[in-house]
Amino acid sequence: MTTERPDRLVERLSTIAQTTDDPAICAGHGEDWTRRFAGPVRAVVRPRTTEEVSGVLTACAAERVPVIPQGGNTGLVGGSVPGPHDAPTVVLSTVALTGMGEVDTAGRSVTVAAGTTLAELHRHAEAAGFVYGVDLAARDTATVGGTVATNAGGIRVCAYGMTRAQVMGLECVLADGTVSSRLVGLPKDNTGYDIGALMTGSEGTLGVITAVRVRLHPPPPDTMVMIAGVESLAAGLALVGSAVPAGAVLLGAEVVDAESLDLVCEYAGLAHPLQRRWPYAVLVEASELDPPDGIDAVAGADAADRRRLWRYREAASEAASAQGVVHKIDISAPLHRLDRLADGIRDLAPADAHVSIFGHLADGNLHVEIAGLPPDDEQHDRAVLDLVTALGGAVSAEHGVGRAKAAWLGLSRSPADVAVMTRIKTALDPGWILNPGAVLRRG
Ligand SMILES: Cc1cc2nc3c(=O)[nH]c(=O)nc-3n(C[C@H](O)[C@H](O)[C@H](O)COP(=O)(O)OP(=O)(O)OC[C@H]3O[C@@H](n4cnc5c(N)ncnc54)[C@H](O)[C@@H]3O)c2cc1C
Structure with missing residues (x-):
C-alpha cells in the first residue's frame, strides 16, 4: 500500500489563504471558457486581501512554482489556465477579493x-x-x-x-x-x-x-437600438454613418454575419429579426437614429426592446460554442479592409469547417468562430493571422495574446518591441513564475 506524501507547498499556502488541491476543483480552474485550452493545476488559492496575495506569491516564488492569476475565467485565449505540457501550476483565483468603495461623485x-x-x-x-x-x-x-x-x-x-x-x-x-x-x-x-x-x-x-x-461617466441620454440588414461590412459602416445624426451619441455599432445570426436564432430560440437573410445584420445603439428610407430594419426604444435586440448580438459567442470546441480568433483591421478580411477568411476555411463572423464593427474588430477543426490544429489559426497581418491588422484586437497567440506576437509587434517586453517581464519577475507561457515565450 502506498500513501501519498502531503504537498508541502499546499500545506504552506493553506496557512496563508484559503487553498484546495481537490482534483475536481483544480480541473475546473484548469480549463478555460472555450474548452480548447487546459493544463494541470496543483492547487487553487483564493486570497481575500492584498496581504494574502503577497504571502501566496512570496511562498510560490521561494519554491519557483508558477502562478496563474485567474478572475472569472472567461478569457478566450488560454491566458487564464496552464498549457497542457506545463508543470502543475498554482491558480490564484481572485473571486474572494471583492468589495467596492464609495463612489467619488466629484471626481467621478x-x-x-x-x-x-x-x-x-x-x-x-x-x-x-x-x-x-x-x-x-x-x-x-x-x-x-x-x-x-x-x-x-x-x-x-x-x-x-x-x-x-x-x-x-x-x-x-x-x-x-x-x-x-x-x-x-x-x-x-x-x-x-x-x-x-x-x-x-x-x-x-x-x-x-x-x-x-x-x-465613471455621466449616464448617456436615452437610446434607441436598430438592427438592419446590409450586403457588406462597408455598407454596414456607411449605414452607421448615415443613420446616426451629427451630434447624437453613438453607444454601439456591432455586426453579425448571416451564419452567426442563424446560430443565435437556433441557440436562443429567437425568431429571425429581418425580412430576409442578409449577408450581415448591423446593430446600432445611439441617442438618435434617422435611418435612410427603404432599409430592412427593426428598432426599439424601451429597455425591454433594447435588451431583446442586443440578444441577437450578445449570444453570438455562446451560440458558436454550442457547436462544440470552436477556434475563436479575435482580430482587427483597418475599416476599409474589413470585407477583404472577412471574405478571405471564408476562402481559407477547409470545406468541412463552419465559419461564422461577428464583432464590434465601429472598432474594425471581428470575432471569427471556426467549428469543425481539431482543437489543437494551429495551422488554420496561423493562416488567418497571416492574412490579418498582410492587411495591416492586429493579431489580437481585445482578447489579448494569452497562450493561444504567444508564438505569433511577432506578426504584430517588432523584434525590438518584443525584446523590450521581455526585459520588462524579466525585471519584474526574474524567475518567470507569473503566468509563464502567456504573451511572451522565454528565450
Ligand atoms: C460570452 C463572452 C463574451 C465576451 N466578450 C468580450 C468582449 O466583448 N470584449 C472583450 O475584450 N472580451 C470579451 N470576452 C473575453 C473575456 O470576458 C475578457 O477577456 C475578460 O476581460 C476576462 O475577464 P476574467 O475576469 O474572466 O479574466 P480571466 O479569464 O480569469 O483571465 C484573463 C487574463 O487576465 C489575467 N488575470 C485575471 N485576473 C487578473 C488579476 N486580478 N491580476 C492579474 N491578471 C489577471 C489572467 O491571468 C489571464 O491572462 C468575452 C468572453 C465571453 C465568454
Missing part, C-alpha cells in the same frame, strides 16, 4: 477590488448616478481585475474607449510579494512611470492586480 471614480464582477460594478455605478464605460456579454462572470489585465474592449468602445482609458489608479502585487499601490485617482498625475498603465493588458504576466480605481 470609484475603487474596486479585483474580483468584483463587471455587472456588480455597473450596478454600483448606476446607484450613484453614473455608468462604467466597459461592458461585454460575460459581464456577470468577468471580473474587473481580469478586464483590466486583458485591457478588455467590449460593446461600448466607440463611446468610452477600451479598459485602459478607464484606469485612474491601480494596486498590484509583484512576483516577489512587493505591493505597489496608487489608488488616489487624480485627474492629473505626472509623477513618473504609470504602473497602472503598464499592468493594464499585461495578462497576469507582470503582477496580480488586487484593486483598481476606475473612471
Whole structure:
C-alpha cells in the first residue's frame, strides 16, 4: 500500500489563504471558457486581501512554482489556465477579493477590488448616478481585475474607449510579494512611470492586480437600438454613418454575419429579426437614429426592446460554442479592409469547417468562430493571422495574446518591441513564475 506524501507547498499556502488541491476543483480552474485550452493545476488559492496575495506569491516564488492569476475565467485565449505540457501550476483565483468603495461623485471614480464582477460594478455605478464605460456579454462572470489585465474592449468602445482609458489608479502585487499601490485617482498625475498603465493588458504576466480605481461617466441620454440588414461590412459602416445624426451619441455599432445570426436564432430560440437573410445584420445603439428610407430594419426604444435586440448580438459567442470546441480568433483591421478580411477568411476555411463572423464593427474588430477543426490544429489559426497581418491588422484586437497567440506576437509587434517586453517581464519577475507561457515565450 502506498500513501501519498502531503504537498508541502499546499500545506504552506493553506496557512496563508484559503487553498484546495481537490482534483475536481483544480480541473475546473484548469480549463478555460472555450474548452480548447487546459493544463494541470496543483492547487487553487483564493486570497481575500492584498496581504494574502503577497504571502501566496512570496511562498510560490521561494519554491519557483508558477502562478496563474485567474478572475472569472472567461478569457478566450488560454491566458487564464496552464498549457497542457506545463508543470502543475498554482491558480490564484481572485473571486474572494471583492468589495467596492464609495463612489467619488466629484471626481467621478470609484475603487474596486479585483474580483468584483463587471455587472456588480455597473450596478454600483448606476446607484450613484453614473455608468462604467466597459461592458461585454460575460459581464456577470468577468471580473474587473481580469478586464483590466486583458485591457478588455467590449460593446461600448466607440463611446468610452477600451479598459485602459478607464484606469485612474491601480494596486498590484509583484512576483516577489512587493505591493505597489496608487489608488488616489487624480485627474492629473505626472509623477513618473504609470504602473497602472503598464499592468493594464499585461495578462497576469507582470503582477496580480488586487484593486483598481476606475473612471465613471455621466449616464448617456436615452437610446434607441436598430438592427438592419446590409450586403457588406462597408455598407454596414456607411449605414452607421448615415443613420446616426451629427451630434447624437453613438453607444454601439456591432455586426453579425448571416451564419452567426442563424446560430443565435437556433441557440436562443429567437425568431429571425429581418425580412430576409442578409449577408450581415448591423446593430446600432445611439441617442438618435434617422435611418435612410427603404432599409430592412427593426428598432426599439424601451429597455425591454433594447435588451431583446442586443440578444441577437450578445449570444453570438455562446451560440458558436454550442457547436462544440470552436477556434475563436479575435482580430482587427483597418475599416476599409474589413470585407477583404472577412471574405478571405471564408476562402481559407477547409470545406468541412463552419465559419461564422461577428464583432464590434465601429472598432474594425471581428470575432471569427471556426467549428469543425481539431482543437489543437494551429495551422488554420496561423493562416488567418497571416492574412490579418498582410492587411495591416492586429493579431489580437481585445482578447489579448494569452497562450493561444504567444508564438505569433511577432506578426504584430517588432523584434525590438518584443525584446523590450521581455526585459520588462524579466525585471519584474526574474524567475518567470507569473503566468509563464502567456504573451511572451522565454528565450
Ligand atoms: C460570452 C463572452 C463574451 C465576451 N466578450 C468580450 C468582449 O466583448 N470584449 C472583450 O475584450 N472580451 C470579451 N470576452 C473575453 C473575456 O470576458 C475578457 O477577456 C475578460 O476581460 C476576462 O475577464 P476574467 O475576469 O474572466 O479574466 P480571466 O479569464 O480569469 O483571465 C484573463 C487574463 O487576465 C489575467 N488575470 C485575471 N485576473 C487578473 C488579476 N486580478 N491580476 C492579474 N491578471 C489577471 C489572467 O491571468 C489571464 O491572462 C468575452 C468572453 C465571453 C465568454
